[in-house]
Amino acid sequence: MILTAPLAAIGRPVMAMLAGIGRISIFAAQVVSHILRPPFYPREFFAAVMQIGWFSLPVVAMTALFTGGALALQIYAGGARYGAEAAVPSITALGMVRELGPVLGGLMVAARVTSSIAAEIGTMKVTEQIDALTTLSTNPIKYLAVPRVVAAVLVMPVLVAVGDVIGIAGGWLVGVNQLGFNSATYIKNTADFLQFWDVGSGLVKGAAFGFIIALMGVYHGMYSGRGAQGVGTATKSAVVAASVLILASNFLLTRVFFGS
Amino acid sequence: MIELTNVHKAFGPKHVLSGVDLNIAKGTSMVIIGGSGTGKSVLLKSVLGLIRPDSGTITLDGKDVAKGDRDAFLARFGMLFQGGALFDSLRVWENVAFRLRHGKQTLPKHEAREIAIEKLRRVGLKPDVADQFPAELSGGMQKRVGLARAIAAEPEIIFFDEPTTGLDPIMSGVINDLIREIVTEMGATAMTITHDMTSVRAIADNVAMLHGGKVRWSGPVADLDATDDPYVQQFIHGRAEGPIESVR
Ligand SMILES: Nc1ncnc2c1ncn2[C@@H]1O[C@H](COP(=O)(O)OP(=O)(O)OP(=O)(O)O)[C@@H](O)[C@H]1O
Ligand SMILES: [Mg+2]
Numbered sequence: 313m314i315l316t317a318p319l320a321a322i323g324r325p326v327m328a329m330l331a332g333i334g335r336i337s338i339f340a341a342q343v344v345s346h347i348l349r350p351p352f353y354p355r356e357f358f359a360a361v362m363q364i365g366w367f368s369l370p371v372v373a374m375t376a377l378f379t380g381g382a383l384a385l386q387i388y389a390g391g392a393r394y395g396a397e398a399a400v401p402s403i404t405a406l407g408m409v410r411e412l413g414p415v416l417g418g419l420m421v422a423a424r425v426t427s428s429i430a431a432e433i434g435t436m437k438v439t440e441q442i443d444a445l446t447t448l449s450t451n452p453i454k455y456l457a458v459p460r461v462v463a464a465v466l467v468m469p470v471l472v473a474v475g476d477v478i479g480i481a482g483g484w485l486v487g488v489n490q491l492g493f494n495s496a497t498y499i500k501n502t503a504d505f506l507q508f509w510d511v512g513s514g515l516v517k518g519a520a521f522g523f524i525i526a527l528m529g530v531y532h533g534m535y536s537g538r539g540a541q542g543v544g545t546a547t548k549s550a551v552v553a554a555s556v557l558i559l560a561s562n563f564l565l566t567r568v569f570f571g572s
Numbered sequence: 573m574i575e576l577t578n579v580h581k582a583f584g585p586k587h588v589l590s591g592v593d594l595n596i597a598k599g600t601s602m603v604i605i606g607g608s609g610t611g612k613s614v615l616l617k618s619v620l621g622l623i624r625p626d627s628g629t630i631t632l633d634g635k636d637v638a639k640g641d642r643d644a645f646l647a648r649f650g651m652l653f654q655g656g657a658l659f660d661s662l663r664v665w666e667n668v669a670f671r672l673r674h675g676k677q678t679l680p681k682h683e684a685r686e687i688a689i690e691k692l693r694r695v696g697l698k699p700d701v702a703d704q705f706p707a708e709l710s711g712g713m714q715k716r717v718g719l720a721r722a723i724a725a726e727p728e729i730i731f732f733d734e735p736t737t738g739l740d741p742i743m744s745g746v747i748n749d750l751i752r753e754i755v756t757e758m759g760a761t762a763m764t765i766t767h768d769m770t771s772v773r774a775i776a777d778n779v780a781m782l783h784g785g786k787v788r789w790s791g792p793v794a795d796l797d798a799t800d801d802p803y804v805q806q807f808i809h810g811r812a813e814g815p816i817e818s819v820r
Contacts, residue, residue, distance in 0.1 A: 446620075449646045
């Protein structure tokens, strides 16, 4: 009894976590299996595009602008130790499009969108709106989950692309105004250095993060506990899960894309 | 014909239904009464398959409700939820017309809207609420929108979970008449939960009283007053003293 107690203490959360991963995987498979099967809900889809994409633009733009600026300053300071200040445009652009654009964009959108999806769907759950959907012969996964997940997967790469451009512009602003770069040279250096896959890999990451962002919101909302407290917990869990999954999958994707 | 046989349901250690037997004949109106928290709403949701009973069988026309084509099964039902359960992102008329717009046969927008407005009128709501959002309505108005949504597609079987709770006496009368009319004129089968004895007498062909997880008494509404069951007597006369504990 005494000897097994620590094992049980470790085992229980591990089991709970494994069970959670199992449930989320099954849910994800269900969502994916419904994507191509009618009926489709275009209205829900366009609403989701607006909510996830359009209204996230300011947040993503601000994040990218300041990050690009800070990145240029750091690379300049670091590069100065080796006399490599000239690398500022290329390394700033690389860091932005490969890593910081998708990851910070993903995290900001998770904070904004995952939370609001989880709270909205969680409220629908506790006020029996999801039961009502079912009784009206409408599959909640088709009606609530699929439009949001598809919208997020399509829209996130666009947000990442916008973030890339603005992030590079942030670096350029700092480079030209503060670090003494020539504007045209800065732009030319950036454009010559970046390769297609540098940008493409970031966009693929964006799509993956979009899937995580919407899926976590919908999943935690649909399995929300009872009452206002249940919705609160669901919202928190959704954002935490989305953020951790974004960072973990970013590592995996970076390994797959650039690990060799 | 809806038939429940020995239905059990517990939430954790709490036994809510412990052996419910109940028959509802086609085209009749069954009213379920019983104290708060005795599992009446759970019973309705079990028939719809929203809650899965732990044991026992529920059949509709002899077929198990948990098996077979769920879409075809649910297409025969309308349900008014106790809390209304209106979609708060949709306008009132879109709520009412939801099945008409998303079901098997989708009606064009203007037709669906006209039907919605007509159903709203039948539950005593003016056409101008059609374009409002549920959150802008009073509790009783939301309830009636829920009712309009339940009847909008003219289902064969309709469940009403406390249709008159929160309504003024006149509006309660309107709703009672409406439910009665749906059963007698359209031949629908209805199952209604209510605490309102006036509604019971206005709506019911048969009454079942749920207590202690079982159907304590059931029979035609005409027999309700004559029964000497002390539980039923206490309930219908609203006495604090009697076999039903007041703290539960
Ligand atoms: N999803 C659920 N999880 C846990 N317990 C539940 C759940 N649904 C219902 N219960 C419990 O089941 C019991 C019966 O609930 P139900 O809503 O059926 O009562 P009711 O008879 O409809 O009462 P009222 O007349 O107040 O509406 C309650 O004690 C409730 O706490
Ligand atoms: Mg109830």
